[in-house]
Amino acid sequence: MHYFSSDFKLGILGGGQLGKMLLYETRKWDIQTKVLDTSKEAPCKIACNEFVLGSLMDFDTVYNFGKDVNILTIEIENVNTDALEKLEEEGVKVYPQPSALRIIQNKATQKLFYTDNDIPTSPFTRFAYTSEIEDSISNGGLELPFVWKSAQFGYDGQGVKVVRSVSDLEGLPNVECIAEQMVNFKNELAVIVARSTKGEIKTYPVVEMEFHPEANQVEYVICPARIDEKVAQKAREVALKVADKIQHVGLLAVELFQTQEDTILVNEVAPRPHNSGHYSIEASYTNQFEQHIRAILGLPLGNTDSKVAGVMVNLVGAENHTGNVVYENIEEIIQLDGVTPHIYGKKQTRPFRKMGHVTIVDEDMTRAREVAQKVKEKIKVVSKG
Structure with a gap:
């Protein structure tokens, strides 16, 4: 064709x-x-x-x-x-095929898929309704603390809450959900796997993600991850196993925990281009979006190596700001070497809404991370008035 x-x-x-x-x-x-x-x-x-x-x-x-x-x-x-x-x-x-989407759309189904296929993941309990959780705690079936996740329709930190006491359950929607055991991790990592209609498979370098403590959203994505190569290899192997079992076509972003003992656990996956791959637009030989197109069209997959170190900073709506968006200090961050802003075109901002991202590239990762910190401190996503 x-x-x-x-x-x-x-x-x-x-x-x-x-x-x-x-x-x-x-x-x-x-x-x-x-x-x-x-x-x-x-x-x-x-x-x-x-x-x-x-x-x-x-x-x-x-x-x-x-x-x-x-x-x-x-x-x-x-x-x-x-x-x-x-x-x-x-x-x-x-592409991705409906069969893959059915596994991934529901977090409970996704977690059961991991256990059924010997893919390492954190222990969890599945509930038909959130209201069942309190009884489970009372009867000793579930221990605090844990992470509550809505089985469906969660994204960008929505549908996820750390539950440290029974009172934390108040106000949560009464929906199908899972309660995941808390993981004592060193790092949150991600690997993007590209798989074409012809079965060609490539992985992007392992990236490290730093999260906002309140919003449960990625603040920084750092490529390459600052981890030992043996750990990176384990992360790639686990991500490839997930891709092999799901047999998807396109991109699969696999989010992972690196535990204190350097075990790799799958957190969750996304069957599409992903926030953890945005750095690739400036830093990679083939960015994740071109790679997705190549994969679903059955074209040869591109080189996933990075040309330079890359750090991505998410631009999210400031707290207490809702309404027509204003981006403050973009001119100041553009003066910094290696900085490229991406504005998504959403006219309305609200607290923690993803409104854009900024990529910082440099041959030296330490310098790139320092510039990323300056960018984070300077730029503000606020509302008019």
């Missing part, structure tokens, strides 16, 4: 910042795109050939959207998999 400057059409479910960055690559290669999103102000709207407004979870909307595309992909996993399965049956190529 001819992809470039042709009648081929790629459908993308989700029109957020990940989709926008995917479109950088499709526009570079003149590949036609059609995007579905729930917001009329979706970041993707300005860059795709065709934009459709509608629900990603509605069967008819997703099915009708996908009928006239050649290949359908996602930038968010919360989509109607029943519609994707029907499209797949009718000959539309869907």
Whole structure:
């Protein structure tokens, strides 16, 4: 099939910042795109050939959207998999496959998949409803503290809470969930695995993630991770095992814990381009978004090595600021060597909403991390007035 400057059409479910960055690559290669999103102000709207407004979870909307595309992909996993399965049956190529999405969409199903396939992960208990947890604690079936996670629809720190006392359960939604044993970790790591329709597989370097203590969001992504090579090799091996068992096509971001004993445990995965790979736009020979396109089109995968050290800083809405967004001090950070801001195009900010990121590249990792700290201190995402 001819992809470039042709009648081929790629459908993308989700029109957020990940989709926008995917479109950088499709526009570079003149590949036609059609995007579905729930917001009329979706970041993707300005860059795709065709934009459709509608629900990603509605069967008819997703099915009708996908009928006239050649290949359908996602930038968010919360989509109607029943519609994707029907499209797949009718000959539309869907990547990642609905079978992979069904495993990943539900965190309880995802964790059971790890235990069934001898993939190392933290111990957990599955609950049909949050309201069942208090009885389990009272009866000695569950020990405090633990991490509560909603089984579905959690993202960007939402649907996750550390529970240190029974009172911490107050106000949590009464939904299917899991309670994970707390992991005493040294580092939170991630590995992005690319797997093409032809079975070619490559991994990106292991990255290190530093999290905001309150928002449970990544503040910094550091590539390469500042860890021993033996630990990095273990992390790659575990990530490759997950990819092999899921048999996905496209990108799979595998988030990991490095314990105090240097054991590697899988936290969770995302079947798409991921926040932990944003550094690759400036720092890698082949960025994660181009790699995803290569993988789902069955093109040769690109070089995943880094050209320089890279640190990514997330730009999130400041606390106590909701409304029309203003980015303060961008001119000041642009004066620093190796700094590239990416603004996602969301008009409204709110506390901890992902609004952009900044990449810092340098031949020296220590310098890159120091500049990243300056960027974090300088730039502010606030609301007007």
